[in-house]
Amino acid sequence: MGLFDGISPRTLLASALLLSSAAQDVFARPAPEPKVPWMRNRNGAAKKKMANHLKRAVEGHGRRTTETACADSLVTEITAPKPNIWGELTDVETAGVVAWLFAQEDLNLTITEDAGAWDNSIQLVEAMWPNKTDALAFIDGNATAPSKYAHVLLNNRATVDPYYADILVGPLPIDNATATWEPLSYPYNKGDGGTVRNLDADSDVLYAEWIFPIGASIADITLDLWNGTAMGLDNDTLDIWGIDPLWQSDGKIIRWDTFWNIPTGDFDSETLLPLGLYFMSDVTGRDPSKWKFEGWLYNNVFYSTTEEFRSAYWGSCFKKNTANEDGPWAQSDQQGEPLPMDDSYGPTVIAPAGSRFGIDHKEKYVEWQDWSFYIGFNRDTGMSLHDIRYKGERLLYELSLQEALAHYAGNDPMQSGTAYLDTFYGFGPYAFELVQGYDCPAYATFINSSFYVDETTHTHINSICLFETTADYPIQRHTTSKYVSVTKNNYFVVRSVSTVGNYDYTFTYSFFVDGSIAVEVRASGYIQSAYFAHNEDYGFHIHDSLSGSMHDHVLNFKADFDILGTSNSVQLMTAVPSKETYPWSKGQTRNTMKLERSFLETEDDGRLNWAPNGATQVIVVNEDEKNKYGEYRGYRVLPYTGTAHLTVKDSSNLENAAHWAEYDLQFTVQKDTEPRSAHAYNSQDVFDPPVDFAKFFDGESLRKEDIVLWMNLGMHHVPHTGDLPNTVMTTAHSGIQFMPSNYFMGDLSRRTVQQVRINYGTDGGAIEVETFGQLTSQDNVTCKLEFTPVEADLWGYTGDIVVRKFPFDPNDPYFETGSIV
């Protein structure tokens, strides 16, 4: 058996959310204070990790002694100034919501384990983030915390028109006397009470009653072509899956599916093994008996019926193409001639003084130097950052992923029809445990993330890492005839990695000593490839019958700037060539350049692309907060490691589901009704999705308003042989920086003591070495440490922890649970 059981990788991921782990019918009541074991465990784990990494050999402490310990301190446990209002629900809160929901007879809910295709079930229970208007009064003022509500997603299938319903349940913790539910519609602009149709409702029967029978109907051909079948049998060696989103025009729901070889090894190589045979189905409606088979495609020839296809196939003129077969070329283990000296320990970053930052584990609140922020996490978009401040002054209210699009193209219907909107699968559930020493330095601090699935909460331990590191280049330097001055470029990283099916997205937020921030994504994992046949215009020929299928990655981020409050504007400043005469130029015209400045006046001009030749600076400023020289204090948005917006115009796959992908930078006024640029189920109704981003742009003023930037990272990816077996993060990168623009009075990095100035005399010898209080070799201070080559105990890699929420027993939270990873 291969890695997937007759289901597309992404479908498999989605379906995992529907697989319940144990059937139960006992309602447990919430208890006053649960054990929250992973909460304490992770602190312990961090300590163990650090101790494991740096075994002290301490002979003394303190400054100016000859020996000191390398690991002075573990990460400092601090107390957040306010509770994290973007945090996760507690086990008790979640369990309370679930129990209460099952008690609401009008919701007609069935436990997921027992739920069939015609039952309603709970798809998601998680914290509802407060509206910004409510949040500001709390985090900036003396208001009490906003009431806590649960965001619940119901999967209502007990109807011929199945739909997902977003509802709000609360206030929390649940009190039967006050708890209510109401449709959650205000954050979405579809205008139908927070519902969207569910095209996936019959996924259970789809394979059994439709896909596999079709596979069986041409078993003679699949056996002849590939010596295999896709009939739902244990010994199938073929897999079938298809497009996402489904085609939704003219009131019909159309699938295109294709055959794939199931990997023969344990590697995740199926997306490299397409076989080039496609079929079309009209699966409109919930009655499989009314679904229609619409035809076959092979070698760019369309056959309307199976009979026609079979007749041609067994005829004398049929051209059979070769298959894509699994093998070492598709497997990521070490292979090929080993590199010289490579079995020696490689260069490694260490933290000789331990972690130089503070964290409130419970509130997921972090302070590094004068930066601070809260970490949020949710099912759709994974990790997010909130209330990012420098020295207590907020720069960003929110910095978060919104949606990720992978839009393919090709001459075949599979590639042509694919435009993954990945929050459908969710970045939260697929933010797996990070590998210490590989995904992040071994000395990093790792924290957990949790998500709800099937009446349980799953916890991925160590799925977010935080660490300070140092760049391979300094942040500042200058040499003169008298001195050299250089400053280390230490920076702080927050990272999570989400593997959504075939792709691994590494999300990195970095904070720098000069007040700048970098947002970066690097991609690895397996490409989704195409069968190579008549599709030279859509990719490179990269293996036997394989095309590296061209696709655009576009990842939308929300950056809700608050520059000295919420009265912000967007200034553009462009360097333009010009011809000028001056009082001193004696009438001569000079070919030179100058700056042209303007403001985005309204949302009508709020959608823009990076200017050619990088000529335009985009700066979020506060027009009422000029510095003493009269310049607006602001933050500039700066391209860093490349970006991309969507190549396709008016995509037939996406229609209105991803208008956010059309430009590089898009500015709107912040509204509680526009918290996110997309909805996880936009793919279910692309013509009328829950959130149509284009509707955000309704002409409102962008001057002195609460500005939100929706920015796109991404890349145009045309995989070549170097993407086999996996894409490499050296060149699969995208990033944007935020940098102070006249925000501070000078360069903030002058504050660090991690710098040196060496003065030299006329004979070139050093006459002064100023290290600003750092411990130096001149102090004869060394510290001893033991270096363990692969530092972390990788046998401790565990995957997730499941806490059953229904029935919920706080004293036995693991009651009848299994883990998924």
Next chain:
Amino acid sequence: MGLFDGISPRTLLASALLLSSAAQDVFARPAPEPKVPWMRNRNGAAKKKMANHLKRAVEGHGRRTTETACADSLVTEITAPKPNIWGELTDVETAGVVAWLFAQEDLNLTITEDAGAWDNSIQLVEAMWPNKTDALAFIDGNATAPSKYAHVLLNNRATVDPYYADILVGPLPIDNATATWEPLSYPYNKGDGGTVRNLDADSDVLYAEWIFPIGASIADITLDLWNGTAMGLDNDTLDIWGIDPLWQSDGKIIRWDTFWNIPTGDFDSETLLPLGLYFMSDVTGRDPSKWKFEGWLYNNVFYSTTEEFRSAYWGSCFKKNTANEDGPWAQSDQQGEPLPMDDSYGPTVIAPAGSRFGIDHKEKYVEWQDWSFYIGFNRDTGMSLHDIRYKGERLLYELSLQEALAHYAGNDPMQSGTAYLDTFYGFGPYAFELVQGYDCPAYATFINSSFYVDETTHTHINSICLFETTADYPIQRHTTSKYVSVTKNNYFVVRSVSTVGNYDYTFTYSFFVDGSIAVEVRASGYIQSAYFAHNEDYGFHIHDSLSGSMHDHVLNFKADFDILGTSNSVQLMTAVPSKETYPWSKGQTRNTMKLERSFLETEDDGRLNWAPNGATQVIVVNEDEKNKYGEYRGYRVLPYTGTAHLTVKDSSNLENAAHWAEYDLQFTVQKDTEPRSAHAYNSQDVFDPPVDFAKFFDGESLRKEDIVLWMNLGMHHVPHTGDLPNTVMTTAHSGIQFMPSNYFMGDLSRRTVQQVRINYGTDGGAIEVETFGQLTSQDNVTCKLEFTPVEADLWGYTGDIVVRKFPFDPNDPYFETGSIV
């Protein structure tokens, strides 16, 4: 006294080359084999450094033991396959050339120390790189090494029309019987026998006879305005310097100069202290008595004569602006509130196994993993890389800086007239010693560089660093339901930093395990600012009377690709939106995208910019070398950390001196007559410079030719308050990558063992940890090291070593020399 003695920083730098250290009239003869002490010393220094950094505490060696040494090996000394034909001249060779030149009476040369403004002197003696046609026969075949010649630059001032003359002297070593000199003209396209006029010939008298007398003529005003003078006195507190290049239209040579405050401290802050008073001089010709004073400019008002200016100044309506004064805001030392936990040791990269690469110090030849290359160095452009190969197959014949432009603009004549072409000053002489642990990791291998000046060779020790390090993110990863696979992103860096006056350019070439290469520049140091007066359109107001003067940095690099030989082509592949119907789309038109491919046919279309939205891939391919799937093997040129070309169109300052700055990417056919895109003295005759890059484009075919890419890095810099005191390298960056495009059959990074695969069972626990032969914590292998917080002994920072070449005594090479730094 301040840092500069009445000379502009860049003029100071240039003049340093003219200051001889001791008068001598004794000709020494070359001896058979000199001591080359720095050659051996640097090896010793490297050992000392490494030993200093990682003091071993070794109890055992070998694999699978419980303890081993952290520092297994220093950098391995290897032997280059061939001598470095881009290397420097030996002391004996240089001394021989100098002695021979002084013996040629027709050259009429005077020792620099003795040379006045009307004498001829030797400006430069360095190795002439061989023509590529000759070089290939040697490095790829069995031919003997190309004959060695010296490139000599003569500063011929014993004439009313002073000029620089490039000549070729050789063959080397000099034999009086065979040695000849000839004009060097073939690498330049000016067509006048390798000469260019010298506008700097009278710099000695310029200040004494022109600038300071003008300063004195308004001492009443400078004392009143700024309580200071610029008259050439020891107690002057003001400095005067001006535009570069000089204005050269209509047969006239025009200067604009301006006043600056001399820094009151030891910091290099003068370029932050402009005073806003400018004057114009016609300095055409060599007779100062015929030079003409042309007028004053203050507060945007032009005064034709000093009398007119004085009259206005002392009148009642004159508006006096405030001065820019030195202070902590302009000084780079630590200042401001110290950062939390910042006096603890920061994160640090270590090399537990020592250096995992090889170097031939003598030939400056490096091997890391399967990469290899030679390092060249010259006066104009500093460090360069040659014959870059992967597994013995050359990818690039040459990768080198060509020229760097800093083009300013402003309403004042100083900023408007400034467009520095930095190789005039030279990147070689200003590649100073690097600071260990700051500019490069302390464990890096540092090598020296040398340059000729005034009959001596100066050596900057430790001015190039080489090190392997590891990125803060992996190169590859993938998580599935059964395993996680992650690979470390170790890479190799070659770096030098050149401080050309106010700016520090950090040049970084990085080599990656997947076969990709990155070329990056990051800038720090002091900005050149403008006086703030009516120039809002040219920069931000960043201090009292200070404008952060807008300017474009454009840095041209030569990348001479040899993809499987020299028959290369440039393919463009663009992702374009398209409307398509397919055999299976039932007549419906789909909005999608596809690839359009084309080749650059001739040099006529060889000049291009990065496409909007990064839609176009630029790939250097070998059309005759398809891989087994029929795809061209090639290397893609990929934007990385941003680039820029020049904003100004048809610059009045540059005219024909820097046409290379006009596009992002420019492709030509390699020619021995077009080795470089610029000449160090292009600024001396901007209408008719020695090298006019535009002339390279003469319609030749670019198909199956030896392709050279001239690519521009750069940034549009509008300094804000965060550039004070120094620009920071977090956001002042530019970079381009080269990545394999179907060049290899798969991802090369699979070869490294620095990866891990962890398999887990259904309960989430690890069931296999495959580390591919790396030493791991499971092997119970640790190693001990002592960590010294500021690792290097910074008191060892020395600056350069001078070896006198004329007179030259190999047994006393330091005879009567001083050092400059």
